[in-house]
Amino acid sequence: MDYDRLLSLATDLGYGLLESGAEIYRVEESIQRLLHAYGVVQADPFVIPNCIIVSMVTPEGEPMTRVRRMPSHGTDVDLLERYNDLCRALCREPAPLAEAEERLRWIGRHRREYAMPVLMAAYVVASAAFTLFFGGTLRDALCGGLCGLAIGVALTAMTWLKTNLFFKSMIGAAISALLALGLTHVGLGQHSEKIIIGALMALVPGIIFTNAIRDVMAGDMVAGISKIADALLTGVSVALGTAFALGITRFLWGV
Amino acid sequence: MELVKTYLLPVLFAFVASGGFAVIYNIHGSGILICAFGGALGWLAYLASAPILQSEISQSFVAAIVISAYSEWMARVRKCPVTGYLLVAFFPLVPGGGIYYTMEHAINGEISLFLSSFLQTLGIAGALAVGVLLVSSAVRMWGNYHHRRALTRKREERQ
Numbered sequence: 170m171d172y173d174r175l176l177s178l179a180t181d182l183g184y185g186l187l188e189s190g191a192e193i194y195r196v197e198e199s200i201q202r203l204l205h206a207y208g209v210v211q212a213d214p215f216v217i218p219n220c221i222i223v224s225m226v227t228p229e230g231e232p233m234t235r236v237r238r239m240p241s242h243g244t245d246v247d248l249l250e251r252y253n254d255l256c257r258a259l260c261r262e263p264a265p266l267a268e269a270e271e272r273l274r275w276i277g278r279h280r281r282e283y284a285m286p287v288l289m290a291a292y293v294v295a296s297a298a299f300t301l302f303f304g305g306t307l308r309d310a311l312c313g314g315l316c317g318l319a320i321g322v323a324l325t326a327m328t329w330l331k332t333n334l335f336f337k338s339m340i341g342a343a344i345s346a347l348l349a350l351g352l353t354h355v356g357l358g359q360h361s362e363k364i365i366i367g368a369l370m371a372l373v374p375g376i377i378f379t380n381a382i383r384d385v386m387a388g389d390m391v392a393g394i395s396k397i398a399d400a401l402l403t404g405v406s407v408a409l410g411t412a413f414a415l416g417i418t419r420f421l422w423g424v
Numbered sequence: 425m426e427l428v429k430t431y432l433l434p435v436l437f438a439f440v441a442s443g444g445f446a447v448i449y450n451i452h453g454s455g456i457l458i459c460a461f462g463g464a465l466g467w468l469a470y471l472a473s474a475p476i477l478q479s480e481i482s483q484s485f486v487a488a489i490v491i492s493a494y495s496e497w498m499a500r501v502r503k504c505p506v507t508g509y510l511l512v513a514f515f516p517l518v519p520g521g522g523i524y525y526t527m528e529h530a531i532n533g534e535i536s537l538f539l540s541s542f543l544q545t546l547g548i549a550g551a552l553a554v555g556v557l558l559v560s561s562a563v564r565m566w567g568n569y570h571h572r573r574a575l576t577r578k579r580e581e582r583q
């Protein structure tokens with residue numbers, strides 16, 4: 170067997186999993202199981218949120234290592250499920266390397282994504298529902314939906330421009346809070362804080378924080394701590410963006 | 425009418441909002457309904473435990489346990505990672521309001537209010553994390569227990 174190609178296959182599969190938002194332990198376990206399934210006894214993957222290192226010893230006793238750097242990424246549950254399915258299938262019955270590589274590439278090429286209008290509609294619906302959820306009226310929900318749309322458009326545009334994560338949350342929060350305060354000032358919205366909170370749910374890092382604590386408790390300290398830092402900084406940037414909007418409107422309208 | 429206002433409407437909003445976030449996180453097909461139902465279930469647990477516990481932090485803890493148990497179950501049924509369901513179903517519990525009010529108190533210079541809402545927000549986040557962890561650890565221990573027992577049984581049969 171060509172162990173160089175096997176190592177690359179395992180590392181690329183791990184890369185795909187991590188890129189689509191899998192937990193650290195899942196990535197490490199998947200790589201290890203895959204290598205075991207192909208007959209490698211000693212395999213040591215080490216994964217942190219922005220790097221994958223896989224080291225293994227071939228049955229002939231030759232050690233080899235591969236490193237892949239992970240850029241900043243989002244979460245794509247559909248992709249995660251499909252990489253996970255591939256890993257399970259390969260562990261159950263190891264396919265020839267060429268076929269496995271082809272299946273891995275196929276997943277990367279054929280991503281199932283929602284069309285832009287559907288995605289934006291989801292932002293509108295989610296934000297409007299959260300505005301109602303936090304006790305807003307129907308008119309507030311309408312404003313919340315508009316703010317959610319603004320956040321969705323801003324996030325998509327800034328992802329396209331490759332803006333960094335913290336700046337993205339800050340600008341998104343500022344735009345939506347300004348819009349919410351503006352709509353309330355005009356008279357369409359009634360409770361500006363309910364609208365702002367409802368729309369902000371798309372930016373708040375609660376998920377990252379919960380995942381981070383899970384990583385820490387699972388024993389992946391490096392990953393956990395870097396994710397906690399990520400969550401705290403994102404939370405601070407959301408708060409700063411909103412504070413900026415509140416400050417400006419108070420200055421302008423003296424509310 | 426009171427029942428509709430305190431339970432049904434918030435749970436319905438949580439359902440719709442979680443469904444929206446399921447689409448944003450690129451979940452397709454029946455997965456959307458599962459996530460939305462998880463969000464609604466979590467919020468129902470939060471509301472239903474209110475009369476007994478009367479504290480946002482303990483209520484969040486209970487809701488986190490319910491959601492994690494539900495997601496672990498669904499992951500077993502559908503044979504796919506827990507992450508997606510857990511992620512989205514948690515949205516209604518995330519203390520978005522807490523972060524906003526903390527920030528507002530900070531820019532108004534109300535230090536003691538700022539500190540208390542900051543600690544409250546951190547407490548809720550911690551309760552959520554511990555709730556998830558409790559369930560996932562229990563599930564793992566249960567799995568390992570069965571794995572070990574199967575191994576011992578195999579060894580005994582061989583002897």
